[in-house]
Amino acid sequence: MKFVSFDIENMFAYNGTCSVDLSETQDGERNIVLIKGRNGAGKTSLLNSAKLLFAGAQDESLRRVGFSRTALTDKQYVLGQPGRWSGVFNKTARQQGHNRASVSLCWTEGGVVHRARRTFVGQKSFSAYSELVEFGPVSSPLDGNAAEDALQAMLPRELVPFFFFDGEQVQSLADAEIGREAGEIERLLGLHFVAHLIDKVNDDANRRSRARLPVDVMKSVVEAENAAREARANEAVQARARVAAEEELLDLEARRARLDGERQRLRSGTLSESEAKRFHDRLEVLATQRQTLADELAERLPLEIVFRTQPHLVDEAFAVLDRQTTADASLAGRLHAELPAMTVRSLTTIEDPVTLNAKQQTDLQNDIRESLRTLGVVSGDQHPVLASLSAKKTKALRDRFLVWRSRGAADFAEERAQLRRMRELVTETRRLRKELDEAELSTDEARARYEEITAEITRIGEAIRDAMQRSAKALVDEKGFAHEAVGHDERAVQEMKEYKVSMELDEGYRFALRAKRALERYLELRRSRIRQSVEDRVNQKVAILLAPSELVKSVRLDGQFIMSYFDQDGEEVSRHSISAGMRQLIAMSMLWALKEEAARSIPVIVDTPLGRIDSTNRNLLMRDYFPEAGAPLILLPTDTEFTEIADDLLGEHIRRRYRIDNEGGETAKLMPVEL
Template structure:
């Protein structure tokens, strides 16, 4: 694939229509695949990458969970705003590229145009092949055709920015990258073929396997239905997320208006709101404590006489206190004799005699076997007496304290609410009501969003379960002994495909591992730092191995080495896939140190692909790096922002390196 032109009209910072030539020119002695764009921050470099993604994928360029309303809101915000605040009524992005199919090169042209109609943006898609509209597929299927031509998961590994590099460089596993890698290496296609073969066998299964075949067909149908439900629910979640964001912004704007109209009262209101919220929080905590008491010992505190009688009955029950009193009496006499531990009070002889008489009487107090609690064990009696003592000594006091605290907090809450009414003032009263309504709308939307997110999780879990069951049924079906004709052949093909998928994955991973190690060492300043790599077949998480066979944790790499890791992985994936796609790289050097920047410019950019479009600031590819990159550069552009026109124009030439400006087509 060769990306020939990018067309932008009234999109972002670009006013009017501008067409940029991107075809690499042939060098005299070596390939010159690099087209270098220079622009300072805010000049519109990232807009070019966004234009390519939007032209190919439309709404999907913003992510799978972006709803139509949010997509249209984004497009309306991207229409060019010129001098005097004039907003363009329409905008478009497009591209022209050559793409090889069955050994023949075809020229495609795709344009997406959006026209503002109130708060909506109406999209028009133009798709031409060799100068004529694509008629081999229906117009409503053009979106899917473009996605199949260059799958989104594949494009993110060829059209990327510094954020994508940072994402791959992170220590955690990137599930999106794993899906993209499977598609990039061609492994998903084998899985689809196995599924189609399973359906073929299900239609021709004999009676003995009819149940399994019927179940397989049911699972596949349910999976298709669940996929659609997941997609629909993702749309609903995206719409609700967009609606909630809009409501939150509206509530924030109302608060700003309230502050502007209320003056000092608005400041006081913020303080009173904080007091009110804190009082509500504290009241909720006290209510929770009171509920816990009510579910425990508090009801006993409502009947103190009953508690007293129960305590006396437990004390009189058989065996209660006799042995304990005797032991206590002995210990008391020993303590009187030794004085250890020391006593602080002055005990007189009469005190000792009274205490000794009490313990002696307690130890020999007669008990009746007819006592209702006489069958209780010592531990049970002790536990009951402990709880009853807790009722008398703790529960009553604690509940009274909580009730008093709740009265105090209630008064504080009422005062805060009264202050809020006074602070609102006459002029801000209506806005205060609007804020309340806006907050209630946000709460309602958040509740609905949470419910839909839970539904989405349930659907995704169901889809995962169905996929596993489909895989199990396919495997069982492929392993079953086919008995006749095409069914027997299909069974053998299924087994072959399963083995082929395993071996293909092993082969691709082995190639990817070798390519990654070679390119990592090619880019890293430490030659031979990595001797080998292991890539997990399920998550595609990569483990580095040093010269001594020890694992190198990604977290142990320096920040620059993590960037080199990500770039090497992208490079190895592109090479292993065998896809001849151009590279578009937006501000890739921001996180690299000077030595890694030189290596990146000298060793990666000239070799990354047959066409490498680099979007850089003047501090990334500076004069020294430009001299190193110059032999691989086909031509350059400079993006200049004019603050008076509030518009960016593209001119030939890099910073301080002017070329003929008339080569850039502008209307």
């Protein structure tokens, strides 16, 4: 395969047809196409177009846009949703009457030009759309399901993130703690078909084994297996929700970091050293006062707040305790013992006497005793609620309530004053910080932009908290469904246990089991060998990209391809002690190793390629990683990422350069730049 071009027509930010020339990128060392553009010019549109070509609008990760927790529907994603998402169709092209948007990849194979193309056609004034896929020789391409299957064989949609990615987001590969990429990695490395075959053989074994089961047992087994399948389906749903939330979280954090950097750049640093010191000294004093006040409130309020704020409950509790400690216990006992019977007897002596049967007499006496208890006249030494307390402890509790009763209002007034003071300290701190920020903003325009960015960062912070909560909930639910599925599996096994000997008499069942075990041994052996090969490759790349670091010197992969990190002494390093930039380098090492192991010929596209990487490691990436990362490799940096120094380091590997021109945000064009 020799790649020819990557083409976009009327899609996202691109109006008209734009083509990236990929020819000659697989010949020799000039494998890189460099496409520069400012933020918002259309770099991410190029990346998303490539994802859309292979994944289609059905891919949920593509349809998760903005800060919302829910993905757009296919229709909303393609046609747009007012106020949230503009859609796949370029806005300017739509206004000009164009109703087609497409993305395609062209290559030659055996001298024949091939093309993979996905086209969206707007219908009925863009109230509906159709999606068309073509694949194969341009003169006689496949279409429909056949084309979709061929496209998925070239690059399955779950593997798209390995080839088209944002440099700042790949650290999710390094952050994985529970094997979220294991399935995708196995498919990338050609192991997926073995697992699929094992499932098929297992299904056949189960079908044969059940032929000897009684009908009622068969019904119970099927019900248990159906319940297990449903639990695993729910587990998969929660796993996808967790992964989506984690990816959204990484995206939000990257956006917040970029905005925070822009906000810091707006500050001109015009304050004098003495003025700045005055602000910071006052902020330190306020912080100390807040901490002292917080400690006092934390010590007092949690234990006594209910007694400060509910005086009527304090009064009622005190009354019960007071009666308990001052009442004549012997009198209370006599009342409970004698009053009910005396009342019954008195009914027979009144004029027009009342005669009760035995049950009525018992009920009346019980009602009288209950009335006495309600009024606080309790037979015995203790109120039922206080039965476990000694007389001494009851008196101490009564004295404590007496203090709350007499001092509650005054104490609460004092604590309210402390809370008001805390609010004043917080307000003053915020005011000083705002004044400090505004004092270093030199123009009204900068001040307005600063406030706009601050508001946006606040919204992103709320979205980050929401994503973290959703991720945590999905993880708990995922584990819960996994446990539930295991329980149903065990129930099915238990149901069949009694008939196991009979089932094993079936020759076909025994053969299927032998085939399944052989395939499982083969899969484990292949996985072990590939895992070791990938681990060796990763460590080769880590030795290159993390050479200046003393923190991480090697990586190990477990059976699920989860990475653990080790320093030069072989001691394990916590992933939480590794910076975001270093995790990005580790993730790129993994992607580099996986691509070599998979030996799959697909262009690689990297948006924001240098992300949070410092200058030393940027040089390593440009010198060692990018020349090997893809053939072709399309890099989408901002002007500030790729300086003249970067161009010099990477220059001999760059086959073509483009600049994105986009005046109004909806008219992006690719402009060739002379080498």
